[in-house]
Amino acid sequence: MSLTLPAGATLSHATPGVTLLTLAHERFSARLSLLGGQLLDYTRHGEPPLLYLSPRAVLQPGQATRGGIPLCWPWFGAHPDDEAAPAHGVARQQSWTLQAVTRDDSGFRLRLAGPRHGALEASLELRLDDAVEVALTTRNIGPAPAPLSAALHTYLAVGEIDGVTLDGLAGAPYDDKLLGQAAHFAPEPLRFDREIDRIAYHDGALTLHDPAWQRSITISADGSASSVVWNPWSAKSARLADLPDDGYRHFVCVETANAGQDARLLAPGASHTLSTRLSVRPAT
Numbered sequence: 001m002s003l004t005l006p007a008g009a010t011l012s013h014a015t016p017g018v019t020l021l022t023l024a025h026e027r028f029s030a031r032l033s034l035l036g037g038q039l040l041d042y043t044r045h046g047e048p049p050l051l052y053l054s055p056r057a058v059l060q061p062g063q064a065t066r067g068g069i070p071l072c073w074p075w076f077g078a079h080p081d082d083e084a085a086p087a088h089g090v091a092r093q094q095s096w097t098l099q100a101v102t103r104d105d106s107g108f109r110l111r112l113a114g115p116r117h118g119a120l121e122a123s124l125e126l127r128l129d130d131a132v133e134v135a136l137t138t139r140n141i142g143p144a145p146a147p148l149s150a151a152l153h154t155y156l157a158v159g160e161i162d163g164v165t166l167d168g169l170a171g172a173p174y175d176d177k178l179l180g181q182a183a184h185f186a187p188e189p190l191r192f193d194r195e196i197d198r199i200a201y202h203d204g205a206l207t208l209h210d211p212a213w214q215r216s217i218t219i220s221a222d223g224s225a226s227s228v229v230w231n232p233w234s235a236k237s238a239r240l241a242d243l244p245d246d247g248y249r250h251f252v253c254v255e256t257a258n259a260g261q262d263a264r265l266l267a268p269g270a271s272h273t274l275s276t277r278l279s280v281r282p283a284t
Contacts, residue, residue, distance in 0.1 A: 006103035017061040021098060023108050023128060030108075030128050033068075035061060037096035037112050037124045040068040042132050048213050050132060050280060052157040052251035056242045064092045066242040067251075069134060072151040074120045076228075076259040077177075080147075088153070090117050096124065106130070119146050120266070135222075135275035140266040148264045151228055151257035152276045154219070159212025161249045165189035166229065168206035174198040175260050192252060195233035199260040201226050206254055211283065219254050220277040226262035228255035 005011070008024040019034040030042040040057075043049045053067035064070060072088035079085035086093060091114060100111040107129030114122030119142025127133040140146045158164050169185040176183055177197040185200065189209070205220045206227060221227070230253040232240065237248040256276035258264050264272055 003098060003101070005101050006108075008103060009101050009108065011098075014059045017095075018059045019095075021101070021110070025103075025107055025128075027130065028107070028128065032110065032126070033059065033065060034096050034098060034112075035059070036065060036071060036092040036094070037114055038065055038068050038070050038092065039126065039132070039134065040065070042128060044130070044280070047280070048159065048215075049157045050217070050278060052155040052247075054243050054247055056244060056247075058242050061095075062093055064088075066240070067155045069155070070153040071114075071122075071124070071136060072149075072153050072255075072257075073114075073122055073136065074117050074138060074148050074150060076149040076151045076257060076263075089150070090115055091122060116141075118142065119144070119268075120148065131277055131279040133275065133277045135273050137271055137273040138266065139271040140268055143268050145268065146266050148266050148272065149258050149260075149262075150274055151255045151259055152274065153228075153253060153255045154276065154278065155251045155253055156208055156217055156219075156278075157251055158208070158210045159250075161192050161231070161252070163211040164252060165191055165209045166206060166252070166254065167209065168204055169200050169202055169227075169229075172200050172202040174200040190229070192231055195236055196229055196231050198229050199226055199257070199262075200229060201261060208252060208254060209283065214283045215280055216283055218277075218279045218281070219256065220279070221256040221275065223272060223274045224256045224258060224262065224276075226257045226259050228253065228257050228259055230255070 023030040071091040073091035094115040097113040110126040112124040
């Protein structure tokens with residue numbers, strides 16, 4: 001049975017094998033790729049974009065798309081046992097099935113069915129209104145416990161990386177993926193002046209302050225005790241074919257996650273939901 005879409009929601013083919021859902025509302029616009037179940041962009045009218053999408057991003061089956069909110073599932077980073085398995089799991093490179101799109105005065109709700117890997121199956125719900133809410137649910141349909149790690153790999157757009165700070169991690173422990181060691185964040189807000197790749201273990205919301213665009217973005221989480229903070233900086237940006245050399249200056253990844261020591265073990269029949277809420281307010 002075909003899916004009935006509400007006013008403002010349209011499906012189109014971006015490239016062979018890639019279907020996009022475009023959402024047009026009185027207060028915002030957004031696009032989601034069914035390849036990877038990936039929210040590509042969200043922009044409130046009259047404001048800068050919330051999410052960064054690389055102008056060199058590839059929309060093609062078998063490749064990850066640089067920007068928006070890629071879904072890392074059912075493992076984060078390298079597979080723990082299989083070197084040939086794709087980094088960050090299979091969800092980013094598989095098609096998701098759009099099951100429902102509804103609209104009300106505030107915005108849209110979306111529901112998608114995702115891939116199955118082993119005994120794990122994924123589903124996704126999004127609420128797009130004045131904020132963005134993304135909830136990734138994993139269910140173990142097998143007879144034995146199954147390991148799970150994941151991340152909502154959010155690329156937050158910033159006007160200019162100079163002056164950007166991240167609040168909420170003061171004194172928190174983290175694993176430094178670049179140095180291969182554990183440490184603690186300093187008491188002051190985190191600033192960005194070099195490549196960073198850290199799994200932070202913390203409670204509570206994080207706030208990204210962007211003075212160039214005179215706004216703050218609050219990242220709230222549920223089902224998570226970790227966040228990944230990543231920016232490739234200049235040298236790595238130059239090596240990434242799907243990112244402009246100066247692309248690092250226009251985003252910071254703050255990813256709600258179950259990564260590192262926050263990986264989970266799902267009992268048979270159990271489910272786990274990892275969710276994030278992104279809200280924007282003017283700088284005060």
